[in-house]
Amino acid sequence: MNFTKQFALVVAALTLAGVTLAHAGGHDGNPAATARQAHMKLYAFNLDVIGAMAKGEVDYDAVAAQAAASNLLALAMMKQNAYWAPGTSTAELGNATRALPSIWEDGSRLDDIGVQLIEAARQLASAAGEGQDELRGAIRGVGGTCSACHRSFRQR
Amino acid sequence: MKRALTWLSLLGVFGIAAALWLTRPAVVDSTRFASLQGNAVQGEVVFWAGGCASCHKAETSDDDLALPGGRRFVTQFGTFAAPNISSDPTYGIGDWTLVEFASALLHGTSPEGHHYYPAFPYTSYARMNDQDVVDLWAFMQTLPALPMASQPHELTFPFNVRSSLGVWKSLFLGSAWVRPAETPELERGRYLVEALGHCTECHTPRNFLGGSLASAWMEGAPHPAGKGRIPGLVPSALNWSVEDIAYYLETGFTPDFDSAGGEMAEVVATIGRLSPEDRLAIAQYIKALE
Numbered sequence: 197m198n199f200t201k202q203f204a205l206v207v208a209a210l211t212l213a214g215v216t217l218a219h220a221g222g223h224d225g226n227p228a229a230t231a232r233q234a235h236m237k238l239y240a241f242n243l244d245v246i247g248a249m250a251k252g253e254v255d256y257d258a259v260a261a262q263a264a265a266s267n268l269l270a271l272a273m274m275k276q277n278a279y280w281a282p283g284t285s286t287a288e289l290g291n292a293t294r295a296l297p298s299i300w301e302d303g304s305r306l307d308d309i310g311v312q313l314i315e316a317a318r319q320l321a322s323a324a325g326e327g328q329d330e331l332r333g334a335i336r337g338v339g340g341t342c343s344a345c346h347r348s349f350r351q352r
Numbered sequence: 353m354k355r356a357l358t359w360l361s362l363l364g365v366f367g368i369a370a371a372l373w374l375t376r377p378a379v380v381d382s383t384r385f386a387s388l389q390g391n392a393v394q395g396e397v398v399f400w401a402g403g404c405a406s407c408h409k410a411e412t413s414d415d416d417l418a419l420p421g422g423r424r425f426v427t428q429f430g431t432f433a434a435p436n437i438s439s440d441p442t443y444g445i446g447d448w449t450l451v452e453f454a455s456a457l458l459h460g461t462s463p464e465g466h467h468y469y470p471a472f473p474y475t476s477y478a479r480m481n482d483q484d485v486v487d488l489w490a491f492m493q494t495l496p497a498l499p500m501a502s503q504p505h506e507l508t509f510p511f512n513v514r515s516s517l518g519v520w521k522s523l524f525l526g527s528a529w530v531r532p533a534e535t536p537e538l539e540r541g542r543y544l545v546e547a548l549g550h551c552t553e554c555h556t557p558r559n560f561l562g563g564s565l566a567s568a569w570m571e572g573a574p575h576p577a578g579k580g581r582i583p584g585l586v587p588s589a590l591n592w593s594v595e596d597i598a599y600y601l602e603t604g605f606t607p608d609f610d611s612a613g614g615e616m617a618e619v620v621a622t623i624g625r626l627s628p629e630d631r632l633a634i635a636q637y638i639k640a641l642e
Contacts, residue, residue, distance in 0.1 A: 240609035247605055251595050305412070336624055339603035339611060343620055344414070346613030352580035 229293040231279040235271065242267045243338075246324060250332040258325045265324035265331075268338065269317040272310075280306075286351055294351040306349060313341040375518025377461035380454045388486045390450075395491025398484045400625040401548040402477070404492075406618035407434045416621065419444070420498040425471055427576040429562060430507030432471040440497035453489045454482075460521065467517035469505065470524070470562065476550035478527040479543070511562075524563035531641065541637025544630060549623065554582050554615065570641055580614070586641045597635035598628070 245264035248254045285297040299306050316337035323334040399405075405416035411423050420443075421436040438444035445453065452463040460467060460474035468474060510516060530546055533539040545551050556564045557573035572584030583589060592600070596607045604612040604620040612620050623631065 243605060243609040247599065247603075247609060251599050253595075335603050335605075339605050340621065340624075342611035343604040343613065343617035346611055347615075347617035350613045352575065352614045 225292040226284055226289050228279040228281045228284045229289055229295070232276075232293070232295065235274070235276065235279070238271055239268065239342075242271070243335075246320075246331060246335065249328060250335055252328075256328040256331070258327075261331055262321070262325035265317070265321040269314070269321045272314045272317040296349050296351055299349045304349075306345065309341055309345045309348075312344070313338065316341050372515055372518060375522050377465050377467050377518065378455070378459040379461055379465075380451055380458060382451050385450055385454065385482060385486050388483055390486040390490030392487070392490040392494050394483075395487035395489070397626065397630075398480075398488040398548060399491050400622045401544055401630070402488065403549065403619060403622045404437065405622055406615070408437045417495050418498060419495060420500040421502050422500065424503075425576070426578070427471070427562075429511040430505060432469060432505045432507075433503035435502035436498065436500055437492070438498040439493055439495050440499050443499050443501050444497060445492070446497055450486065450489050453492075454485050457485055457488075458527075460517075460525065467514050467521065469507075469514075469517065470520070471505075473550040473553045475525055475564070476547055476553060478525060479529065479547035481543075484548070520561065520563070523561070530566075530569060531637075533637070537633050538637050538640060540630065541633035541635070541640075544626075544634045545637050549619075549634065551585065555585050585638050587639075590638070594632070594635045594639050597638055598631045601631045601634060602628070 242264040246261050249256045249261055280295075280299065282300050284293060285295050285299060286293055287297045298304060316334075320331075320334040320338050323330040405419060407423055407425070408419040408421050409416055409423070410418065410420050419436065419438045421434040423434045425432045425434070436444045439446040441447040448456075448463055455461040456463075456468065456472075457474060457477045457480060459478070460470065460472065462468055505512075529542060530552070531542060533542040552564060552570060555570050555572060557568050557571070559565055570585045572589050573582045574580075575582055590597075592607055600606055600612070601620060601623045603624070604617060606612070611617075623634070
């Protein structure tokens, strides 16, 4: 066995170990719940960018505001059915999630609120690059849909 | 001995009758608003600041102008059902007079002369100024009439004895301000927080009779439905900046960019419709609490 081959084997073994570890790490909680929470964190990160400008904590920057608002729209439009999977509510997962079973009950308004969020995010994305006042004016619509969903479907 | 007992029980009956008479439901003077003209446009501001829709809209509705009631509120005293306050003359408040409306808001007294339960926050609305009462009434009459019957409350003894609320009111109902307000902005903030916004109704803990604990004013409270906690607004419990509070009331986003859930989502839905100046006044007043 020459050195190159030995090196390749070591790299392969380390990579495998790394992949295994990462995989195990990703499965700390329920994968669907973890993915949902990660999605929410991405919303929060981008809302932070535009929120800081809307509040005047940082100077308004049209390019950065537009980028964050476009990200929010992209996030809102993502197909999330796989990680809003039945059987992953507080009833089954306990403290690993705050998603209430009512999400999956008949007549749930979750999908309607999702459509409203996309519409509000679209308006935000078209306003964000236009100025601080336009930006601030469009955030409330997005916030309203966030709250509407949390009000009905997130455990207090 | 028998005679003494008879006298004692007569005295007891007389005492209760006297207490009930002394604490009978109060009404406003019928001439009090004679010189005032209602303005529905101004009344809409009062309506949003007062948060009427948060409790009186339908359970599954986003329509904050449709107020058929029906929402249920679980507390340690039983379950309260919000009544219909739409303009329907039979099922709502469409056939009320201004004086009856004012007596309800300011004294917690129904047109039939009964005490309302303080789930209806007249304990805060008692601080409303007369012009706002008149303007709100003008606005409420423009709202749609919805023919849904109000549902009864489901309360346990002794809380189901309405006449006892007169004694409760004598203990816990007043119209004095809790805090001083040193500037016009703080005064407006105080009016929105202590009167219309009725923040204290949830953010202050209650004693075993359901009265606000003055010693722990705005310090946060257990959730009346049992699970969870309502956060405090005093500085030791809330370190947000004035701008953070105003932005939260406008958009529902916390400084961490989480978003309001629970009952506070309803509050943001209505308070968020006020002017930026009004939200800033609320934030300044909250920030000035101690």
